[in-house]
Amino acid sequence: MGDDEKFDAIVVGAGPAGTAAAYTMAKAGLQVALLERGPKAGAKNVMGGILYNHYLEEIVGDAWKQAPLERPIIEERRWIMTPKAYIGIDYKNLRNRDHPHSFSVLRARFDAWFAEQAEKAGAMFVPETVVERLIVKNNRVIGVGTGRGDDLFAEVVIVCEGIGLGSACWRRRASTASRSGASCGRTRSRWRPRRSCSSSLA
Numbered sequence: 001m002g003d004d005e006k007f008d009a010i011v012v013g014a015g016p017a018g019t020a021a022a023y024t025m026a027k028a029g030l031q032v033a034l035l036e037r038g039p040k041a042g043a044k045n046v047m048g049g050i051l052y053n054h055y056l057e058e059i060v061g062d063a064w065k066q067a068p069l070e071r072p073i074i075e076e077r078r079w080i081m082t083p084k085a086y087i088g089i090d091y092k093n094l095r096n097r098d099h100p101h102s103f104s105v106l107r108a109r110f111d112a113w114f115a116e117q118a119e120k121a122g123a124m125f126v127p128e129t130v131v132e133r134l135i136v137k138n139n140r141v142i143g144v145g146t147g148r149g150d151d152l153f154a155e156v157v158i159v160c161e162g163i164g165l166g167s168a169c170w171r172r173r174a175s176t177a178s179r180s181g182a183s184c185g186r187t188r189s190r191w192r193p194r195r196s197c198s199s200s201l202a
Contacts, residue, residue, distance in 0.1 A: 006153035007031045007124075010144055011160060012131045014041035015107075016051075018160030019114045020059055026122035033152060034118055035129045035144070037161075042111025050076075051110070052102045060117050068109040072100030131161070 011022045014036035022034040038044045050073055056064040075092040096102075119125050130147035134157065143153035 007033045009156045010154040011158045013161035014115050019118050022123040023118040023121050032123040034123045034125045036127045037130045041115035042108040045107035048106045050102050051105045068113050069103035071104050072096050073102040
């Protein structure tokens, strides 16, 4: 692929962070490739989590109402922790049954839906593609090498893969990312990992 054919951005990993990045850039008119190692976004996820609908609405607008959300969260427990102690805070609001601000989600369902929204916004979704290496030229990341044997090039590479390339990139961030054009490691996401929470309506 020549320089005139390269993408504006390549996003590695179609989880909530990667898809949010791809959606936002595609919506702004950039040419974006969203790469996912599984046959579809969410295919390798067997867990759930909490999604705060306000933040999803900030990204996709009213389309969040069609998202495959599960149950409204009415109770949450938070911890403020030190290495040897913690303070716990419980919060329960039965009004969230009728006016919820957060929902439980199953990643296998939600991630697939979210990736579809990125495609509708103009991103190119490429499943079953393992990124094996970052292509570096003059101390700058200019693309990725994939398990398919071809290389993809872009102005920006955003790594949102939590394992494999993502963890290796995160470990090397001090020596490599500071000299390159890659966004390595943690991309800020509106996703929140599951804490000890209950969606029970009882």
